[in-house]
Amino acid sequence: MEESDPENVTLITADASKHYDLIYKMFVEKFSQSAPMPVALGATPEDMDKFFKQIVDNTLTQNNSILAYIGEKCVGFALNFIETEPKKSNINPEEDFDGDLTEEIAKNHWGNFPANAIAAMMSESSKNFEYYIPDSKKFFKLRILYVDPEQTGKGIGTKLVAKCIVIAKMNECDHLITIAAAAASAHGFKVVREIPVSAYKQNEKQIFSNLPDGCKNVKLMILKI
Numbered sequence: 001m002e003e004s005d006p007e008n009v010t011l012i013t014a015d016a017s018k019h020y021d022l023i024y025k026m027f028v029e030k031f032s033q034s035a036p037m038p039v040a041l042g043a044t045p046e047d048m049d050k051f052f053k054q055i056v057d058n059t060l061t062q063n064n065s066i067l068a069y070i071g072e073k074c075v076g077f078a079l080n081f082i083e084t085e086p087k088k089s090n091i092n093p094e095e096d097f098d099g100d101l102t103e104e105i106a107k108n109h110w111g112n113f114p115a116n117a118i119a120a121m122m123s124e125s126s127k128n129f130e131y132y133i134p135d136s137k138k139f140f141k142l143r144i145l146y147v148d149p150e151q152t153g154k155g156i157g158t159k160l161v162a163k164c165i166v167i168a169k170m171n172e173c174d175h176l177i178t179i180a181a182a183a184a185s186a187h188g189f190k191v192v193r194e195i196p197v198s199a200y201k202q203n204e205k206q207i208f209s210n211l212p213d214g215c216k217n218v219k220l221m222i223l224k225i
């Protein structure tokens with residue numbers, strides 16, 4: 001069997017005490033140079049460092065993230081978080097959407113434009129998403145999905161998502177939610193919302209022009225478990 005066969009992929013639960021540095025390094029150095037949003041904005045690993053560190057810190061407080069290995073090499077991960085106290089929202093995000101990120105970017109939480117813009121975009125995209133899962137008591141959030149560019153297109157991402165679903169079920173989550181430019185077709189996700197990337201603006205100017213993966217929308221996807 002070739003190394004590239006997804007059958008050779010081993011999935012393990014991330015343990016902060018063992019894998020923190022590995023995940024942090026891959027996320028900052030590799031993800032920042034291959035994910036559509038940072039690439040579209042020409043972000044450097046240094047630009048994304050603070051913001052991405054916060055995501056690693058938040059997700060690795062729980063043992064629900066997954067690493068994919070081929071042999072000794074880590075080739076991808078899913079950074080996840082289980083929310084046990086979902087807030088309620090009866091505000092329809094479609095009606096409340098404000099693509100003007102000027103003010104949020106100006107707060108300069110992350111010290112540079114690409115990180116500020118991506119953080120503001122992610123926050124606006126997920127605002128009040130609880131509207132779509134009004135009865136949720138516990139949900140699973142797949143925050144970041146990453147596969148090494150040399151190993152993409154072989155089903156490793158799909159395997160990671162499948163494992164997320166297993167963990168969500170094991171933890172009795174009622175929904176799995178994720179936001180991505182790519183649409184997940186394989187697992188029965190429902191796309192509840194699509195936001196054109198052209199809708200995000202700073203000083204009336206579009207922030208993202210063409211995403212390198214050709215995706216035109218950010219999708220909010222929900223899987224009922």
Ligand SMILES: CC(C)(COP(=O)(O)OP(=O)(O)OC[C@H]1O[C@@H](n2cnc3c(N)ncnc32)[C@H](O)[C@@H]1OP(=O)(O)O)[C@@H](O)C(=O)NCCC(=O)NCCS
Pocket residue numbers: 031034035036142143144145146147148151152153154155156157158159161178179180181182183184185186187
């Ligand atoms: C997107 C990426 C993870 C795909 O990896 P891959 O191993 O080639 O993936 P596969 O061929 O197994 O396909 C993965 C599936 O997950 C989907 N997917 C991508 N992001 C997803 C997310 N956040 N949640 C659920 N599914 C997602 C893909 O569209 C694809 O869908 P399908 O097979 O159901 O149609 C990889 O190219 C990558 O890491 N890209 C850079 C980072 C990025 O864009 N991550 C996604 C946003 S956080």
